[in-house]
Amino acid sequence: MIYLDSAATSLIKPACVERAVVTAMRSMASPGRGGHRPALLAAETVYNCREAAAELFNVDDSTNVVFTMNATHALNIAISSLARRGGRVVISGFEHNSVTRPLAALGADVRIAGTRLFDRDVVLNDFEDKLKGASLAVCTHVSNVFGFVLPVYEIGALCRKYSVPFIVDASQSAGVLDVDVARLGAAFVAMPGHKALFGPQGTGLLLCAAEAAPLMHGGTGSDSIMQAMPDYLPDRLEAGTHNVCGIAGLAAGLGFIKEKGRENILAHERRLMRVMRREIQGIGGLESFDGDGETQCGVISVRAACLNCEEFAARLAQRGICVRAGLHCAPTAHRSAGTLDTGTVRFSFSPFITEAQVKMTTDIIKQILNDD
Numbered sequence: 001m002i003y004l005d006s007a008a009t010s011l012i013k014p015a016c017v018e019r020a021v022v023t024a025m026r027s028m029a030s031p032g033r034g035g036h037r038p039a040l041l042a043a044e045t046v047y048n049c050r051e052a053a054a055e056l057f058n059v060d061d062s063t064n065v066v067f068t069m070n071a072t073h074a075l076n077i078a079i080s081s082l083a084r085r086g087g088r089v090v091i092s093g094f095e096h097n098s099v100t101r102p103l104a105a106l107g108a109d110v111r112i113a114g115t116r117l118f119d120r121d122v123v124l125n126d127f128e129d130k131l132k133g134a135s136l137a138v139c140t141h142v143s144n145v146f147g148f149v150l151p152v153y154e155i156g157a158l159c160r161k162y163s164v165p166f167i168v169d170a171s172q173s174a175g176v177l178d179v180d181v182a183r184l185g186a187a188f189v190a191m192p193g194h195k196a197l198f199g200p201q202g203t204g205l206l207l208c209a210a211e212a213a214p215l216m217h218g219g220t221g222s223d224s225i226m227q228a229m230p231d232y233l234p235d236r237l238e239a240g241t242h243n244v245c246g247i248a249g250l251a252a253g254l255g256f257i258k259e260k261g262r263e264n265i266l267a268h269e270r271r272l273m274r275v276m277r278r279e280i281q282g283i284g285g286l287e288s289f290d291g292d293g294e295t296q297c298g299v300i301s302v303r304a305a306c307l308n309c310e311e312f313a314a315r316l317a318q319r320g321i322c323v324r325a326g327l328h329c330a331p332t333a334h335r336s337a338g339t340l341d342t343g344t345v346r347f348s349f350s351p352f353i354t355e356a357q358v359k360m361t362t363d364i365i366k367q368i369l370n371d372d
Helices: 017-028 037-057 071-082 097-106 121-132 152-163 243-260 262-280 309-319 331-338 355-371
Strands: 065-068 088-092 110-111 135-141 166-169 188-192 204-208 286-289 297-302 324-326 344-348
Touching: 017 037, 017 243, 037 065, 037 204, 037 243, 065 071, 065 152, 065 344, 071 097, 071 135, 071 166, 071 188, 071 204, 088 097, 088 121, 097 110, 097 135, 097 188, 097 355, 110 121, 121 166, 135 152, 152 166, 243 262, 262 297, 262 355, 297 309, 309 344
Parallel strands: 088 110, 088 135, 135 166, 166 188
Antiparallel strands: 065 204, 188 204, 286 297, 297 344, 324 344
16 A cells, blocks of 8 residues: 555554554543643643644744644634634635635635635735735645645735734644744644644644634633633633543654654655656646645645546555545635646655655556556
8 A cells, every 4th residue: 555645644653653642541641630640641741742842833832832633623713713704804725624614604704815826926916915904814834735835924924014813724734844833923823733743633733822712611620610711821722631642642743753854854755746746747638736846845636637536546546546536625726726627636745655656656647547
C-alpha cells in the first residue's frame, strides 16, 4: 500500500506517537480532577503538549492554546465568537466547508476574495478591495484541494490596516509551513492534530489571541461553584474530560516535528511533488493543477479526460494507491478552479513517503490511463 491521502489524515505516524497513546491509556486519568498520580500524570502531559504547541507556533502564553476535537471544532468556536448575522465576512475562494457552513448557519454576508488559482497577487488585491467595511476575514493557509499557499501574512497585515479581525485555517500548513501566531496577528488560528502534526484523530488546536465564546458548557475542574464557564483560557473553551490519550499522542507528534525539523519536512514533501510533476508531465488526457515551488505545498490534484474522478481513484485503490476523489468538502475551491462539475483526484504527501513510491504511483497512473 502507498498512502497518498495525508491531507485527510496522517495514517502513517511516528512510532513515538503510538507509544505515547498506549502509555497514556495505561497510566493516565483525567487532568484537574484529582491529586492522585494518574490525574497528575495526565495534567503534566496536557501541560507539556500546550507548551510544545506554543513553542512551535510562537504563542506567547501557552494558556492560549486550546484543545479541540479537530480543526472544524476549532473553526466553529472562532467563527461563532466573531461572526454575526448579516455581518460582512471576507473569505478566500479556496475555503473548506468547515468555514463556509458555520458562516452560512450564522447568516453572515459572505464575500469571496481571490478565485484565481495560484495567483497570490490577485488574492491580495481582492482581499484589500473587499475588506473595507467588513467585520471579519477568514482564510485558509493552504488549499486542501490544490495545495495553493495563500498569502496569509500579507492578508493579516491588510486586516490590521482596516481593523478587521482575522481567522486562519492552518489545517494543511501546521507542521509543514511556518505558522507564527504573533506574526500573523490573527485573532484565532485553527488546526487539526491528526494531519501534519501526527497526533491521533480526535485532536485539534485553537490558538487564541482574542476573546472567545464557548460552544460547550460543563465541568472544567476549576471554579466548580460557578454556573457560568470560567472567564479565562483554556478552561473557558475546554468543557468536559480531555482526550488525554490523543493529547499524549499529539505531544509526541510535536516532538517528532521539532526533532526532524519542520523545514526538512517541507523540503521532502516539495521534492516528492517535483518528482510527481515530472513523471506525469506529458501523459495524454491527464490535467494536473500545478503552481510553482512557493505557491503550492503538500497536495497535487489531477483529473483525467477519459475517467471520472471516483472511478480513477477506485482503480488506484485496487492497485494499493490510497488517494481521495471528489469535491473534498470544499466546493468553494472547486468552483474557483473550474472543477466543480468534475471534482479532482488528490494526491497528498508526508515525510514517510519515498521518491520510489511516487514513481511507482505514476507508473500505475500511466497503466490505468493506457488501459482506458
